[in-house]
Amino acid sequence: MGRLGGPSAVPRLTLKSLPLRSTPRTNGRLTMAEFSQNRGKRRDGEVLGGAVDFLLANARLVLGVGGAAVLGIATLAVKRLIDRATSPRDEDDAKQDSTCLEDSWQELSLLKATPRLQPRPRPAALSQPVPPPAPSPPAPEGPADAPTSPQLCSPVPSVCLTFQEKLLAFERDHVTMPVAHVALAKELAGDIALELQAYLRNKFPELPFGALVPGGPLYDGLQAGAADPVRLLVPLALEPGLWSLVPGVDTVARDPRCWAVRRTQLEFHPRGSSPWDRFLVGGYLSSRVLLELVRKALTASVNWPAIGSLLGCLIRPCVASEELLLEVQHERLDLRVAVLLATAGAQAGDLLLAWPLEGLAGNLWLQDWYPAEAAQLRALDERDAGTRRRLLLLLCGVCRGHPALGRLGRSPLAQVVLHLGEQEADWGEEALGERFLQALELLIGSLERASLPCRFSRGVNLLDGLREEDIDDMGCALYWGLRAPEGLL
Numbered sequence: 382m383g384r385l386g387g388p389s390a391v392p393r394l395t396l397k398s399l400p401l402r403s404t405p406r407t408n409g410r411l412t413m414a415e416f417s418q419n420r421g422k423r424r425d426g427e428v429l430g431g432a433v434d435f436l437l438a439n440a441r442l443v444l445g446v447g448g449a450a451v452l453g454i455a456t457l458a459v460k461r462l463i464d465r466a467t468s469p470r471d472e473d474d475a476k477q478d479s480t481c482l483e484d485s486w487q488e489l490s491l492l493k494a495t496p497r498l499q500p501r502p503r504p505a506a507l508s509q510p511v512p513p514p515a516p517s518p519p520a521p522e523g524p525a526d527a528p529t530s531p532q533l534c535s536p537v538p539s540v541c542l543t544f545q546e547k548l549l550a551f552e553r554d555h556v557t558m559p560v561a562h563v564a565l566a567k568e569l570a571g572d573i574a575l576e577l578q579a580y581l582r583n584k585f586p587e588l589p590f591g592a593l594v595p596g597g598p599l600y601d602g603l604q605a606g607a608a609d610p611v612r613l614l615v616p617l618a619l620e621p622g623l624w625s626l627v628p629g630v631d632t633v634a635r636d637p638r639c640w641a642v643r644r645t646q647l648e649f650h651p652r653g654s655s656p657w658d659r660f661l662v663g664g665y666l667s668s669r670v671l672l673e674l675v676r677k678a679l680t681a682s683v684n685w686p687a688i689g690s691l692l693g694c695l696i697r698p699c700v701a702s703e704e705l706l707l708e709v710q711h712e713r714l715d716l717r718v719a720v721l722l723a724t725a726g727a728q729a730g731d732l733l734l735a736w737p738l739e740g741l742a743g744n745l746w747l748q749d750w751y752p753a754e755a756a757q758l759r760a761l762d763e764r765d766a767g768t769r770r771r772l773l774l775l776l777c778g779v780c781r782g783h784p785a786l787g788r789l790g791r792s793p794l795a796q797v798v799l800h801l802g803e804q805e806a807d808w809g810e811e812a813l814g815e816r817f818l819q820a821l822e823l824l825i826g827s828l829e830r831a832s833l834p835c836r837f838s839r840g841v842n843l844l845d846g847l848r849e850e851d852i853d854d855m856g857c858a859l860y861w862g863l864r865a866p867e868g869l870l
Contacts, residue, residue, distance in 0.1 A: 544866055545814035548775065551870040556605050556778040562714050563599065569694060569709055570595040570611040573718055576688050577613070584678060587656045591616035597719075598791075601755045603770055605777035609791075610706065610717035612751075614732075615675070617724045622646060623655055624666065626727050629745055630840070637840040639745035640733050642666040642724065667744040668735035671722055676705060679720065703737040723749070730756075753837050754795040758802065767808030772816050773798045779869045785854040789824075793833055793843045797823050800836070821863045828856040 542550070558566075574593040581590050597612030598604040623646050629639035643665050644658065652658050660670045680698045685707075689696040699706035705720035722735035724746065730753070733746035758770050776794045780786035797820050802808070808816065827833040827844065831852055835841040844852065862869040 543814075545811070547867055547870055548814050548817060549810075551778070552771065552775055555782075556774050558604055563604070565711065565713060566599055566611065566716050567595070569692060569711065569716060570599070570613065570718060572692050573688070573696070573707065573709070574613055576692075577615075577683070577720070580683055581615070581678075584682065589618040589656065591618050595718075597751070598755075601759070603755060603758075603773060605774045605781065608717075608781055609777070610719040613718050613720050614723045615720060617657070617671075617722065619657065619666075619724060620655055623650055626733075627665075629742065632741075632745065634741035634745060636738075636742045636745065637838060638845075639738065639742050639747055640726070641745050642733070662744050665744060666746075668722070668746050669737075669743050672705070672735050672737065675720065675722060679705060679707070748838070748841075750792055750795075750835065750837055754792065754799065757799060758795065761799075761802045762808075765808055767802070768810055768813050768816070769798050769802045769808060771810075772801075772813065772820060775813075775817060776820060783858060783869065785851075785858040788847060788851050789855065793824075793827075794820075796833060796836055796843060797827070818863065818866060821859055821866070825856060825859045825863065828852050828859070 574595050578590070578593040581588075581593075594614050594616075595611055596614060598609045599611050603609075619642075623644065625643050625645050627641040627643050629636040629641065632639075632641050644652070644655075644661055652661070657666060660667050660674075662670065680700055683698075685696040685698065693711070695710040697708050697710075699708055699717075705722075707718040707720065709716040709718060723732045725731070726733050726748065732749040732752060734749045736747040738745060738747065758773065761767060762769050773791075773795055776798070777791055780789045780794065800823060801816060801819055806812070806816070831844055831849075833843040835843055847855075
């Protein structure tokens with residue numbers, strides 16, 4: 382029993398074990414006619430299967446993979462239709478075949494929906510050029526919301542510009558003001574100065590204000606776009622011999638940026654002898670009290686609509702700003718005018734401004750470094766036809782449009798340019814990009830030390846008014862700007 386070929390070996394393959402379809406039997410046996418009929422069907426199926434295999438094998442070469450797949454699915458569907466028509470089947474087989482047929486049509490519809498590239502004809506010889514693909518016929522016009530197929534177009538060649546070229550383009554587009562706008566801005570500023578001077582003399586005839594003189598970057602060739610305000614100086618005519626200047630470090634504020642204006646000769650000229658005595662606070666001329674007086678006049682008393690209609694523009698005082706600012710809107714440009722109360726400084730040409738300071742320095746006068754910075758930059762550029770003032774304009778334009786660098790004022794940037802300007806280097810236009818990067822490096826070093834000494838007063842740190850968070854933000858922005866300077870433009 383256990384030998385090979387015995388009853389315990391592989392079971393014999395009998396007719397009952399074959400997965401044949403159920404056919405009508407007579408007394409459990411096949412008749413000779415039925416057996417011959419089934420044998421003929423089997424032979425016909427073998428012939429048909431061989432033909433299908435041969436056709437599919439050759440269709441792959443002729444029609445490709447996609448065409449052979451479509452032909453195979455269609456042939457399979459036809460074959461199943463023939464089988465279903467020639468032989469009876471039970472309900473389960475019919476359901477299964479119908480399901481497979483439905484799946485086959487779904488696959489066929491997917492194949493038809495998939496776009497196929499048209500095969501390119503093979504050239505007759507390798508030396509012959511391959512003909513370009515035939516142009517596709519124009520798509521029929523349809524509704525506006527019909528989806529359109531993406532069209533392949535040749536890429537436009539991009540022009541690679543150097544950083545020097547990008548810097549000059551930024552200067553042309555965002556920094557330099559048109560000549561016509563500069564002339565119009567000067568005309569408007571001069572007219573506003575005349576109107577405001579006439580108002581102050583009528584409103585405060587007892588206060589000896591000097592002639593209002595417009596000036597600033599617009600008049601010195603240092604205007605970086607329309608954002609820089611015109612400086613409208615309102616000089617105070619103080620009586621000589623009745624006033625003296627005290628350095629800010631010698632006051633309770635200990636601020637080297639400021640000066641105190643002290644009233645003197647009280648024993649010979651008692652209080653009330655000068656029209657400016659009404660603005661004394663603790664024996665010193667208070668810049669804060671004067672600012673409040675002029676602010677109320679500018680915001681509440683001056684008839685700016687009438688002046689604006691006379692000059693052909695709209696003039697409004699900026700109430701939200703702590704400075705005395707006027708916003709001018711003309712049909713051709715927008716302009717800002719900063720009204721600055723000023724008095725003479727300790728040296729010839731120096732100016733002290735009434736500036737909104739905080740704390741103990743609120744009544745002091747701020748030293749104005751702009752006249753000295755502008756004069757020195759002009760002298761250096763005239764010596765070697767340099768571009769130091771253009772570099773300052775570029776730095777101001779870049780910082781003005783940056784969220785973090787906007788806290789840097791003009792004075793720190795001018796001091797950086799002055800430091801670089803005294804070095805024996807090429808200051809021609811072709812080296813402007815290199816000088817720009819050197820200025821960024823110097824600014825980063827100053828922010829790391831949190832110190833930028835003023836060239837005109839070594840005890841003044843121009844970064845003292847910045848918070849530590851502001852210094853960190855500006856240093857980070859300049860660091861990344863030095864690595865990728867195009868991102869600052």
